[in-house]
Amino acid sequence: MTLSELTAIALTGGDEILKIYGTSFDTATKADSSPVTQADIRCEAVMKPLLAGLAPQVVIVAEEAVSGGEIPADARQLFLVDPLDGTKEFISRNGDFTVNIALVEDGVPVAGVVYAPAIGTLWAGSTEEGAFRAEVKDGVLGERRAIVARSAPDSLVAVGSRSHGSAETEAWLKRYEVERFVSRGSSLKFCLVAEGEADVYPRLGRTMEWDTAAGDAVLRAAGGIVTTLDGQPLRYGKRRQASDVDFANPHFVAFADPRLAMKLAQDAG
Template structure:
């Protein structure tokens, strides 16, 4: 596995998060990208910081970053590359509910092996690495507090599901009928993966469009915490998907994020 210490990616995420918060505290404007999704000054500014710092840290590892890809700047990718979403949850940023994140992930052989998720407005930081576990810490005024290991929980008989605050779907509601669901929690951005990773939710089903940079960092944290993200047919979600006749490069299929892996393919409904 590539030897990129998570702390170095964390420091980059903190720097990008600080720039995002500078914009967040202003009367920023909102533009639309070619796919009609919203974008702000913070997206581009944060990505510029991340790309600059990753080039210093890992000059030989290509970086696939959301805003660059939207402008047609797509590097060749091989077995190892970074996936970056500088501001995941732009709609949450615009609505000022705080549920937006900086996402940086390292991919090897299609697997997210290291991931950092930072929610600057909430002061929450999550990270994980394959074989090294997953962790969370509070961040106050740019300073990281004590780290705490996190782990998925064993699923109770009635599970807690979590889903998109901005992109819910009837398909998700139908899929969840196979389980006994005690509670459904709405949340924004990649924080949904982190809530499953820390054991405050059990399932995150996503029946809607996502891109690899939306999911990779949170996926890495969840896997490091003992969870798994699969396609609807139970296969692990993979990364670096390109040159497909039926899908855009780096587009994800629908997926399910599981805490307790015993839930994969199981039903716990009465």
């Protein structure tokens, strides 16, 4: 499958979100205490059959379906889908929310699309096609502009969560010389690293695989890497974990420059 095919599905999902974004909508709370809106549900409901039609052999792991008790089968190929990453940002109407679709093969995110419908920007990347950014107007994708993660400068730009900041993250960053810290919501943080606007994104808090896989795929396609705190590449499709639930991530760090990740692995060793 191509990035164009995944991009078209993300744009369709984003259209559903925008239909609700400018209206009055209700918010519910899921069992894990996270919020959910009709936009999350409708976007996922639109995209799932499109993904199934595109690649029937690929198992779909979608956030709202899993939250509702739909347990996907084990598979070496997965679509990891977060229909509305950054629901808190959606509710506060600040624009920092995204539609995330990733294709994972043997634990590795090989293709991903991150679409920010309120901002009108989409990022995508794959191992075969590289990474790009494009603006979206009236649901139509504009010209693709190739993006590349940058080499680490002497002083780094760090990016972190707008809604989930922590003192632990601040303490972890003290190992580097950080010139500036930028707060953004959802998977947009991965995209800033992928397009050369930031150097490091540490997340020392709870995330699930559908939160990170698409942004991870874009960053890897742009030349960066996402690792656990011991410097090992973040893996996907994690089932029957002794210490956590299916598809839960450990703490991780996204790097623009893989050399920083190598240093992290050496320090851990």
